[in-house]
Amino acid sequence: MSSAPPTPAPGIPDVAPRRRGPRSGDVLLVILLAIAVLHFLRPAVFDQPAVQAWSTVFVAVCLQALPFLVFGVLLSAAISTFVPASFFARVLPSSPAAAVPVAGLAGAVLPGCECASVPVAGSLVRRGVTPAAALAFLLSAPAINPVVLVATAVAFPGEPEMVLARFLASVLVALVMGWLWASFGRPAWLRVREGHVAAPGESRSESFRAAVQHDLLHAGGFLVVGGLTAATLNTVVPRAWLDAVADSPVLSVLVLAALAVVLAVCSEADAFVAASLVGFSPTARLVFLVVGPAVDVKLIALQAGTFGPRFAARFAPVTLVVAVLAAVGVGAVLL
Amino acid sequence: MDRMTGHAVLLLLGCYVLQVAVTDAHLAYVQGGFRPFLLVAALVLIAVALLGLLRAWRLRRAAAPDEQSGDGNGHDHDHDHGHGAPRVAWLLVAPAAVLALVAPPALGSFTVARQTAPIELPGGVADTLGPDDPGQDFRTLPLVQYGWRALSDDVSPLVDRRIRLTGFVTPREGGGWYVSRIAISCCAADAVGITVVVDGEQGDLAPDQWVEVIGTWAPPVTHPSGGFPEAVIAPVSVQLIDPPADTYQG
Numbered sequence: 001m002s003s004a005p006p007t008p009a010p011g012i013p014d015v016a017p018r019r020r021g022p023r024s025g026d027v028l029l030v031i032l033l034a035i036a037v038l039h040f041l042r043p044a045v046f047d048q049p050a051v052q053a054w055s056t057v058f059v060a061v062c063l064q065a066l067p068f069l070v071f072g073v074l075l076s077a078a079i080s081t082f083v084p085a086s087f088f089a090r091v092l093p094s095s096p097a098a099a100v101p102v103a104g105l106a107g108a109v110l111p112g113c114e115c116a117s118v119p120v121a122g123s124l125v126r127r128g129v130t131p132a133a134a135l136a137f138l139l140s141a142p143a144i145n146p147v148v149l150v151a152t153a154v155a156f157p158g159e160p161e162m163v164l165a166r167f168l169a170s171v172l173v174a175l176v177m178g179w180l181w182a183s184f185g186r187p188a189w190l191r192v193r194e195g196h197v198a199a200p201g202e203s204r205s206e207s208f209r210a211a212v213q214h215d216l217l218h219a220g221g222f223l224v225v226g227g228l229t230a231a232t233l234n235t236v237v238p239r240a241w242l243d244a245v246a247d248s249p250v251l252s253v254l255v256l257a258a259l260a261v262v263l264a265v266c267s268e269a270d271a272f273v274a275a276s277l278v279g280f281s282p283t284a285r286l287v288f289l290v291v292g293p294a295v296d297v298k299l300i301a302l303q304a305g306t307f308g309p310r311f312a313a314r315f316a317p318v319t320l321v322v323a324v325l326a327a328v329g330v331g332a333v334l335l
Numbered sequence: 336m337d338r339m340t341g342h343a344v345l346l347l348l349g350c351y352v353l354q355v356a357v358t359d360a361h362l363a364y365v366q367g368g369f370r371p372f373l374l375v376a377a378l379v380l381i382a383v384a385l386l387g388l389l390r391a392w393r394l395r396r397a398a399a400p401d402e403q404s405g406d407g408n409g410h411d412h413d414h415d416h417g418h419g420a421p422r423v424a425w426l427l428v429a430p431a432a433v434l435a436l437v438a439p440p441a442l443g444s445f446t447v448a449r450q451t452a453p454i455e456l457p458g459g460v461a462d463t464l465g466p467d468d469p470g471q472d473f474r475t476l477p478l479v480q481y482g483w484r485a486l487s488d489d490v491s492p493l494v495d496r497r498i499r500l501t502g503f504v505t506p507r508e509g510g511g512w513y514v515s516r517i518a519i520s521c522c523a524a525d526a527v528g529i530t531v532v533v534d535g536e537q538g539d540l541a542p543d544q545w546v547e548v549i550g551t552w553a554p555p556v557t558h559p560s561g562g563f564p565e566a567v568i569a570p571v572s573v574q575l576i577d578p579p580a581d582t583y584q585g
Contacts, residue, residue, distance in 0.1 A: 028343055031428055031432070032347075035435055042436075049445035052445070055439035056442050057526075059433055060365060063522070064369070064522035066373070067373060067376040155520075209386050212383050213341060213342075217345070218421060220426075221420075224426035238449040240449075243453070263524060263525070265522075268521070272525065273525045276452065276455075276518075276520070276525075
């Protein structure tokens with residue numbers, strides 16, 4: 001993984017390890033010492049309202065996503081360790097075009113948010129599932145599972161058409177993206193990082209544990225990248241900017257699509273956020289609900305970590321366009 | 336990052352998440368109902384790290400000491416596995432470091448000043464207000480409920496009633512100050528400010544100070560920059576209070 005070097009968070013000294021540099025155990029020790037020293041010095045900057053608000057949102061995004069990430073990583077490790085590759089060959093149609101809808105609708109049974117679906121989709125590809133089908137699953141699972149649909153129904157009481165519209169538009173996005181990948185995707189763009197490789201003689205339980213640790217360290221790091229981005233935008237962009245464009249039908253769709261990308265709200269919560277966006281048209285809110293689980297900064301970071309930056313750079317923008325079009329189209333018919 | 340450091344980083348993060356989940360600290364970041372999920376996640380992190388450490392220790396004992404130093408030797412070649420974690424895994428230290436250093440409190444007036452939205456009026460007619468609090472001459476209302484009642488077309492249930500509101504102080508441009516709360520639907524990233532204008536001088540009330548305002552309905556005013564109507568309370572008394580354990584309000 002030679003993606004961009006990690007940007008140090010505030011309060012963390014810039015001690016990113018170089019290859020053949022200091023041993024990582026020593027680096028960790030230096031970081032911990034620096035934290036201890038700063039803890040006692042407590043510079044005044046830590047008490048600035050902006051720094052505190054940023055920190056609260058950053059910690060909140062990480063904490064909110066962590067249980068879902070852990071769940072996804074456990075499930076993904078279980079697939080890698082216990083489910084033989086032949087199982088997927090048996091249940092999925094062999095042609096990618098036919099496998100896409102099956103995998104897309106299978107997303108309805110994974111109760112989690114987008115943080116859980118990325119590691120699972122990664123392990124599906126490693127298990128020999130055709131990438132087009134795994135990507136359809138990746139997009140549909142966080143958007144159409146029962147928990148998310150129930151949350152949407154609760155957030156929009158008396159508007160069942162919003163639940164239906166969300167379901168249809170999200171399935172549409174998953175299928176279109178799966179088929180697009182089956183038609184135009186190139187294997188070279190997709191670099192699924194190697195998972196944990198079981199050593200000869202290693203017990204299954206240790207394989208499982210090592211796979212979990214491997215995925216937690218990979219995906220967890222990228223989750224933090226997303227948290228840093230979301231916290232920064234959340235603290236920097238005032239709400240008044242949003243309300244200023246609520247009346248324009250085109251701008252409001254674009255602004256809520258952009259908001260879904262940068263806020264990186266968990267898909268199980270985004271319906272409540274959409275409901276609170278008073279003044280925006282139902283279609284613009286639907287765009288928010290459809291874009292959020294498919295493309296957001298946290299998700300882009302996780303995808304870059306799991307499938308490689310070349311993949312994320314192509315997949316995320318196309319998904320964004322498809323998601324906006326699907327939501328506007330479904331919204332025009334249903335809402 | 337070598338394998339041993341990976342165990343340590345997961346252990347560090349797991350312990351911080353556990354601490355936040357066990358204490359009330361998590362209420363500043365997520366909904367209270369999310370605590371069991373945080374506990375499970377923390378325990379998984381800690382278990383994965385401890386089992387990894389245990390295994391490394393066993394391997395170390397079983398092998399010649401100079402051959403398996405366990406914590407890598409700078410060339411990143413573990414004996415039993417392919418490779419260590421990527422550099423991005425170092426970022427997992429960041430949430431623990433921010434918790435340790437800033438210990439960020441629940442969002443307050445800074446966020447309210449930037450993320451306040453107009454109060455949405457629910458459809459239908461406002462029903463009656465209900466009786467006063469037991470033994471008191473006022474009725475306690477959540478801010479958001481007072482807000483939409485005070486802005487609705489029919490304010491007759493509020494007239495001649497004393498209302499008690501609790502929240503923290505946020506300064507206001509253009510006269511008066513706000514008694515305010517933050518509503519979160521899932522975590523602090525989706526925070527929205529809820530405000531009611533207190534028609535009076537802020538005086539020496541500091542921002543983020545928690546107060547109890549008892550007062551009566553007054554006609555709405557217009558938000559100085561947003562242009563939307565804001566609910567107003569004319570204070571009879573303002574008391575300083577301690578913040579509640581869970582400061583957020585639905």
